[in-house]
Structure formats: structure tokens, C-alpha cells
Amino acid sequence: MQDTQRLRAIQQLAYKYVPNQPDSARLLAEIQQKFAIENNLPAWEAKALNIIGLSYRMQSNYASALEKYKQSLILLKKTGDRNTMSAVYGNMGDIYRLQSNFPKAIECILNSLTLAEETGDKKKTADAYVSIATIYYEESENNSKSLEYLLKARELYELLGDKQGLTLVYGNLSSIYLDEQDNDKALYLLEKTLGFQQSMNDDHGAATSLYNRGVVYTTLGRYADAFADLKQATAIFQNIRDLEGLADALNAIGNLRLEQKQYSAAIEVCRDALLMSRDLSSYSITEMESCLCLSTAYNQSGQYRRALAYLQQYNEVKDSLQKQETLQTLKKMELARKSATDSLGREKERFHIEMEHQHAMREKNKLLVWFLVIGLLILIIALGFWIRMLYYQRRVNKLKAHSDNLEKQHLLYEIALLRSQVNPHFLFNSLSILSSLVRTNPDLSEQFIEQLSRSYRYILEQKEQSMVSLRTEIEFILAYFFLLKIRFEDKIELQINLTDNLLDNRKIAPLTLQLLIENAVKHNRMSKKMPLLVQVREFDSDNLVVENNLQPRPGPIVSTGLGLQNIVSRYALLSDKPVWAGETERGTFAVKIPYL
Structure with missing residues (x-):
């Protein structure tokens, strides 16, 4: 009992530090993990690994985060702790979403939702709804589906009085209104989101909201307000060591300076953003935006050679991202094609078995006829051969027609699917x-x-x-x-x-x-x-x-x-x-x- 109380206290403190002090959170979780191993408490070791994964995620170290989540899942499946397992699946879905691996993200989030509903955990159910809404928004820009799941989540969060959950809902709603260029609604929701985040001392969330509001202010031409928000966001991202958020905020300041025709200042911040984005990963949207900012600034400054160099880098990153997106689309189409091919293969296999059966029956009948009516042997063989060829031809024609129909249906399905994507x-x-x-x-x-x-x-x-x-x-x-x-x-x-x-x-x-x-x-x-x-x-x-x-x-x-x-x-x-x-x-x- 005393060991459990000690572990619970360490975990609560570590979880509190995750958003703003991920290094401290990881240090406490490692202490919790070591104590759990020494006392043979695998359930608590799994919880510690989950928090370590969260701390890495806050610092954009996705590979390390996934590794810790997977280690946690192995232990949780042995202990049967479905509550924590639901949380870990949800966290893994978040990582896969950030990496644009949407099939894996959906798989993990649905696992999280199923476990949450089985255990009656309303908070984790609401968290899964938010994750599903985010994937609809990012993968297909299906705002109606995103709104549907966000409203489901808001109902549960309000029932639970969960400010942190409501912050997620309002933040996502503001993104939808930004896409629809309804800046007034977006600013209103960002104000509500920022108020919740500041009341909970959620530095990471507050920095994200300040960044979003700064981008809106830039669009509206409110440059002083935009710079104030973006400057605050960069300071917070730097303090909590969120390099991805920091690079995005620096790019936003660079775009603001371009609007103000302050090209030297734009070059300075966008160069920092470019270096930071390349340290995080190769070929990202952040890197592409940095190259575009630098190309524009150098071009406007009359430094055309440098402008051309960064424009070429921008096109290289853009082409790479488009290739990745094309590969994902081709993978989906390949899965659909394989499904049709498998269906055709099973049909061929059934036809082959039936042909073998018919052949065996004909051979048996021919033997009986041979012993009964020796005089009619030639006629029976000729008749049997003719029947066999006619039957084979009819079956082949039927199979070919069935194959052509499958291929045509598959083609029509793909065209209908693509046509249904038109954004209304x-x-x-x-x-x-x-x-x-x-x-x-x-x-x-x-x-x-x-x-x-x-x-x-x-x-x-x-x-x-x-x-x-x-x-x-x-x-x-x-x-x-x-x-x-x-x-x-x-x-x-x-x-x-x-x-x-x-x-x-x-x-x-x-x-x-x-x-x-x-x-x-x-x-x-x-x-x-x-x-x-x-x-x-x-x-x-x-x-x-x-x-x-x-x-x-x-x-x-x-x-x-x-x-x-x-x-x-x-x-x-x-x-x-x-x-x-x-x-x-x-x-x-x-x-x-x-x-x-």
C-alpha cells in the first residue's frame, strides 16, 4: 500500500510537469520506473513509460515517444490494465497523426475508443472523439465530420467539467473557422481557449493559441498585435524546448516582416526556422515555408541569386512532400486493387476444383461405358471430348465476363470515390x-x-x-x-x-x-x-x-x-x-x- 501511494504521488507530479517542463517530468517518471522494476510492479512501470513517451512528444522527439509507448503496451497487455492501455493507444495515435501516417493513427485511436467505451471512461472517450475529428480535418478536410465529433467531445467534457478537454475542442473549432475565413469566430474561440490554458498554466497550449492568434492578426493587418503574440509564443516554445512549435512561430514572424517590407528581419528569423526544421526532420512543411520566406525576402531585397537558390530548395521540398502524398494515395488504391484481385483468384480456384471434379466423373463414366458397350467406345470418347471442350469454353467465357465486370466496377468505384471528394x-x-x-x-x-x-x-x-x-x-x-x-x-x-x-x-x-x-x-x-x-x-x-x-x-x-x-x-x-x-x-x- 505504501509503495502504491508513493508511485501514485510521483506519477501525478510527473504528469503535471509534462506540458511545461518535459525534462523534469521525464526525470520523475524514470525514478518511478526504476522503483516499479525493483518492486516487481509492471502496471506502474507501464504508466511511467507512458509519461516518458509524453515528455518526448512535447519535445517533438516522435521516434523516442513511440518506442516508450510500445514498451508500455507490452506490459499493459500482460497486466490487463485497459484504462491505461486506452490512454497509450490514444497517445500513439497522436504521434502517427503528426507523422501523417493516418491509417496507423486511425487504428490506434479506434483501439483507444473501444477500450474507453468498454471501461465506461468518458474522458478517454471524449479524447478519442477529438482525435478522430482531427484526422478528418487533416486528412480529408471534412469539416462537417470534424464538427460532429468535436460536439460529441464537448458534451462529455462539459459533463465532466474538464477544462483541458474543452480547450482542445475550442482550439480545433477555431482552426475550422480559420479555414472558412470566419476570422471573428476564430478569434472569439481562440480567446476562450487561451483563457482556459492560462488558468491551467498550460504553457504549450497557450503558446499554440498565441501563435494561431498572431497568424490571424497578420491576415487582418494588425501587425503590432500579431508581433506581440508571436513573440510571446516563441519565448514559451523555446522555454519548453518545443522546437517544432518554435520553428513555426519563427516562420510566422518572418511572414509578418515580409508584410511589413522588413526584409532583413524576415531573412534573419526564417533562416533560424530553416536550420531548426532541418534538425528535426528532412522535407517538412515547416522547411518548405522557411525556404519560401527566404526566397521572397532575398528577391525583394534584390539578391536574386540567393532568392533563386532558396526557391529551388522550396521546390525540392515541395516535390518531395507531393511524392509522399502521392505514394499514400497509391497505397490506398493498391489495397483496393488487391482486394478485387483476391476475389478473382478465389473464383479461379473454385473453377479449377470444379473442373477437376467434372474431369474425374467423366473418366469414371468412360470406364463404365468401356466395360458395358465396347462397340461404342470411339463415339463415347468423341462425345466426351466435345462436351468437355464446350463446357470448358463456356466456363472460361463466364469467368472472363465476371473478371471484366469486377474490373469495370472497381474503376467506377474509384471514379465515384474521387468525385465524392469535391469540397462543397x-x-x-x-x-x-x-x-x-x-x-x-x-x-x-x-x-x-x-x-x-x-x-x-x-x-x-x-x-x-x-x-x-x-x-x-x-x-x-x-x-x-x-x-x-x-x-x-x-x-x-x-x-x-x-x-x-x-x-x-x-x-x-x-x-x-x-x-x-x-x-x-x-x-x-x-x-x-x-x-x-x-x-x-x-x-x-x-x-x-x-x-x-x-x-x-x-x-x-x-x-x-x-x-x-x-x-x-x-x-x-x-x-x-x-x-x-x-x-x-x-x-x-x-x-x-x-x-x-
Whole structure:
């Protein structure tokens, strides 16, 4: 009993130190682990290993964290401690999520959720809901699913009075509103999150909220407020030795200095961020953002050779990240293909067994006929051979038809799956704008409703189509752009330079142009002084090009490349002509789309 009380006290103290003093937490947990080993208490040794893993995670040492979690799980499976096992699975899911290994992350989080529900642990159930919401947000940008699980988690956290859990919920909700460019709601939720974190002395959480708020302030042009928040965030990240958070915060300050045209200051902080990101890992989003910041700053300073060098490094990191993302997509498609192949293999095996059985039966019948009617032997053999070949041919034809049907169904499934990824976020924004127009400008609201109806009618009508005429797609784009124009006014422009001959005689995959325009809006800043210009024009006899001026949003933007990847994957299934995308020498971003 005395040993247990001592171990519990050490663990509670170590857990308290994890967010702000991970080194101290690890030292205490190692003392707990040593005492547990000496007294043959494997359950407490497993808990100590879990805290050691948490301390490494706070310092972005993911490999060491995973190693300790796995050691903890081995002991927990022997002791049967399902409560702690649920927590460890949840922590492992967090690491895999940070490494973008989403299949492993989902596996661990579902294990955590199952154990939590079995033991009736509402807190760990809510924690699992938050993790699932985060994966939906990061992997597929499915904000509706993220909101669903966040609201489930908030209900449980409020029931438990868990401030730390509510902090996670509000922080994630603020990220969703930031994506939807609803800065007022995002700032409100960040204020609530920061208040909870400061009341709990959660330095890591507070630093993250200050960083997020600083990025929002930069977007709004409130540079003094942005610098104050980002400076606080860097100090906290440095104090708790969170190098990944520190590198992101330095990049945010660099982007702020670019906005203020203080290029020397931007170079100084982004160089530090680049060195730090490369120490942590090779080819990360943080490294890519640092290279872009340095290239822009050197270019604006007139140091073009250095600007070019960092631009090349930026493209190298970007290409590597895109290759990693492509490999993940290919792995998923390969799993689906193997499933279909396995099904076909089992069908072939059943056919082979049936053929062997039929062959054995025919041989037996031929022997009986041989002994009974010797005179009819030649006729029976010929008849048997003919029946056998006819039966074999019919079975082969049936199997081939079944195989072709499986392959066709698999192809249609992949196309339908890719088409279902089209992000309908603009519906929410369109309805919000319509609500305002009905009160302020009824005539314009009627036009708005007509164009919104036309847009969604097109989406529904083309749902089952693999390709449409270019004119049909352009008519939908004009309706869709009318909605964007009402929303962004003079901040966005569209130019279409296509001949009537092209419009009537060329085809493309439906919703291709909508995805590219939506992608340009998402990733670029726009204002009346610097509007976003999207051009749709002929590239050559086999391709058209969609091009926009490159005005990246300030601060790191996490993107899965979903819209562009959707187009690349669909055209890979529909045509042998490749889709090309990248930055041009004119400082624009262009996507070359082949005609179908």
C-alpha cells in the first residue's frame, strides 16, 4: 500500500510537469520506473513509460515517444490494465497523426475508443472523439465530420467539467473557422481557449493559441498585435524546448516582416526556422515555408541569386512532400486493387476444383461405358471430348465476363470515390451571403438564388457523367463565379479566352475548373488593391490552362492537396494524358488540363 501511494504521488507530479517542463517530468517518471522494476510492479512501470513517451512528444522527439509507448503496451497487455492501455493507444495515435501516417493513427485511436467505451471512461472517450475529428480535418478536410465529433467531445467534457478537454475542442473549432475565413469566430474561440490554458498554466497550449492568434492578426493587418503574440509564443516554445512549435512561430514572424517590407528581419528569423526544421526532420512543411520566406525576402531585397537558390530548395521540398502524398494515395488504391484481385483468384480456384471434379466423373463414366458397350467406345470418347471442350469454353467465357465486370466496377468505384471528394464548402458561405442579401438587396438575392440553383443543378446532373463539353462546364463556372463575385466583390476576377470551336468540340471531366478556382481562392490572399486573377485559356491543341497570380496567404497553411490530387487521379483513370501543375516564370500558378 505504501509503495502504491508513493508511485501514485510521483506519477501525478510527473504528469503535471509534462506540458511545461518535459525534462523534469521525464526525470520523475524514470525514478518511478526504476522503483516499479525493483518492486516487481509492471502496471506502474507501464504508466511511467507512458509519461516518458509524453515528455518526448512535447519535445517533438516522435521516434523516442513511440518506442516508450510500445514498451508500455507490452506490459499493459500482460497486466490487463485497459484504462491505461486506452490512454497509450490514444497517445500513439497522436504521434502517427503528426507523422501523417493516418491509417496507423486511425487504428490506434479506434483501439483507444473501444477500450474507453468498454471501461465506461468518458474522458478517454471524449479524447478519442477529438482525435478522430482531427484526422478528418487533416486528412480529408471534412469539416462537417470534424464538427460532429468535436460536439460529441464537448458534451462529455462539459459533463465532466474538464477544462483541458474543452480547450482542445475550442482550439480545433477555431482552426475550422480559420479555414472558412470566419476570422471573428476564430478569434472569439481562440480567446476562450487561451483563457482556459492560462488558468491551467498550460504553457504549450497557450503558446499554440498565441501563435494561431498572431497568424490571424497578420491576415487582418494588425501587425503590432500579431508581433506581440508571436513573440510571446516563441519565448514559451523555446522555454519548453518545443522546437517544432518554435520553428513555426519563427516562420510566422518572418511572414509578418515580409508584410511589413522588413526584409532583413524576415531573412534573419526564417533562416533560424530553416536550420531548426532541418534538425528535426528532412522535407517538412515547416522547411518548405522557411525556404519560401527566404526566397521572397532575398528577391525583394534584390539578391536574386540567393532568392533563386532558396526557391529551388522550396521546390525540392515541395516535390518531395507531393511524392509522399502521392505514394499514400497509391497505397490506398493498391489495397483496393488487391482486394478485387483476391476475389478473382478465389473464383479461379473454385473453377479449377470444379473442373477437376467434372474431369474425374467423366473418366469414371468412360470406364463404365468401356466395360458395358465396347462397340461404342470411339463415339463415347468423341462425345466426351466435345462436351468437355464446350463446357470448358463456356466456363472460361463466364469467368472472363465476371473478371471484366469486377474490373469495370472497381474503376467506377474509384471514379465515384474521387468525385465524392469535391469540397462543397462554398454552399455554407453562399447561404450565409444569401441570408444577408435577402434583407439588404432583394433583387440581387433573386439573381443569387438563380445562379446558386443553376450551380447545384449542374452538380446533380453531371454526377454520373465522366466527361462534359467545355461549353457546359464554362456555363457552370460563370454561375459559380457569380456567387464568388458577390462574396469577394472586386477582390477576384475571372478571364475566359476560349473560342466557340473549342467550347463546342472539346470535353473535360466535370467540376475540374470549379476545383481549380476553389483551390486558388483557398491558397491565395486577395484584396481590392491586389485582386486574385484567374485565367482560363487555350494552351495548345490538346490542352487548356487555368492560371492565377500567386499571392500565398501569410503563415503556414496545412494542405493535403485534395483538390489538385482529385483532378490528377480522375484524369489518370480517364486518359493517358498527364495533368501538369506548378509555378511559372511569371510568378503565377498554372494547371494544364488535357482535353478528353
